[in-house]
Amino acid sequence: MSAITKINLDEFSWDIISDIKLLHKENESEVFLRKCKSLNENHFLCSAFLKNQHPYYSDHSIQSSDLIYLLECGRQAETYLVHQHYNQPLNINFILEEWSFSFENEFQPNRSLEGKEILIEVITKNQRWAKERLLYQEYDIYFFINQLQVAKLNLRVKYMKRDAYLAIRERTRKSRLIYSNQLKFQESDRVVPKNSKFGRENKSNLTLTDLNKHEDNITARLLIDFHNKSYFDHKQDHYPAMVLVEAGKQISHYVSSLVHQDSQFVLTSINCHFKLYAEFDQDVKVIAKLLHEDQIQQNTHVMVNFIQNEKTIACAELKLSNLKD
Template sequence: MPLYPVVKELVHRSNPSDVLPVGWRPLAEDRYLISVAWPQGHPFYARVNGDHAANLIGETIRQCGLLLAHAAYDVPLGHHFVMWDMAYTREPARPATALGTHRVEVEVACSDLRLRGRRLGAMNCDMTLRADGRTVARGGGRFDIVSPAVYRRLRGAQIAAATQPVQPDPVPPAAVGRTRVMDVLLAPAPEPAPSADAPFGRWLLRADFGHPTLFDHRNDHFPGMLLVEAAFQAANATVAPALHHHTSAKVAFLGYVEYGHPCWIETRLRPTGTPQLTAIEVTGRQNGRPVFSALLEGTSAQG
């Protein structure tokens, strides 16, 4: 059966080079196959030591969920998606040549479909990612869908006040596993007061609002996938000068991260019971409350 084509609007991207799915087809009721092309030489989705970019898996999960909501379940373009959580496990790092092709097949099972009136209002997506016949990751996420009118009621004051403020200077790119200043999402922050649960590391969230991938369309808050990338960078900064190659990620989005208010990014090391395994808990706090969290388990190695 041929694949249905994918246009950039279905995955909420403006730049065609940032679109990962290239085709999709149904397999059975609420089950789908999506063909994804992981980019080569992309300035943001860059490999580290031959490992496929950590943020590609999360972005693949996000785009595949958006694609199916629109193409398979008839959610109109212009509706807003609120992701509550995302989790996945992936293979340890391996040389780039081991992947062979950059084409990834994603098998998706959709469940817990909830309607608001006649429209899809929420669903879970569980995904298996395969390349060259080998499973490279398993994971998924849960999201709600709201109409433009409902979103305006939820976010009206914030939409009107969503100006992008001047950002603090970033930490050096190498400290977070990056090479370009524009990709760095952390700024230095003062050390917190000593306490029994003091964080291992602490930074301020910052961003380049002209970034062509992270801000390819207007937002009234920091995008969720930017927060995921900030968590990866905080994990790298925690083990610097080594890099943290995570093999599992569990992310929870607890609220909107607003412009104009400082968001503190904190990391804590958590026990794993395995000497070779490092677990780093990342928490984002804004206005005195947690707004997102991530638990990244993996290994640390020199970059």
């Protein structure tokens, strides 16, 4: 994009991010956005950096570029801009409607992103306001490494006052909210087939249990370690979108490994739609179906639906690509 190629970044005047509350974070280990600068009212540049050996974002079955890490960088940029540049208070809730994210076709996702500066160009559009309160905004977000565009993210997000959000949530639930810091987790509750491939190695990063193969799909149940800071940096009243996306990624790895047992897969594209909140007090069923497989390249396309109380609360279509030796 124009901002990356026309600006001398060595002489660029950045705003350093010092208050991690503007990113909705409590733990420094989960902060990747380092600096940001406004080019105009709807055009921004940000910079993110991942240090070596993060317990979640460095956890891969094979050396690869983590699309989920870039997604989190984009989410942090969106959060920071809403508060810092659009002057929205910290006590508002972000309601994600959908996102679409993919690596560029020319980018080979066979390298680690650790120790690399990620430049992020953010363009906002289609805003809706009520006086000085931001109600809705869309984002086109571009990711660069060494001035080469590697990925693009599109976001649609609503914003709501905290008191209105709480009233709607409790009215919909017909009961008081439950928070993640009240919940317990035991790894011994997890049941997965032996030698299963989920794209993650660390047990604390696994998201699924009770996997079952059926004639035309794979089913599982969501099971999350609530002490995992990458999933629950701070208390939540529902399973965050990033957790659902990770669960979709992991079951897609599992499906792909059953189709092509000797392949090495990496997530390269994801499209998600979020419809209802994923509540803590009811099981979330994860259903994955293989949509298409490329016999030559051995790439797979998987549709994942998240079901709770017999309703679809979210759905995602994911593409996993086979890394060639």
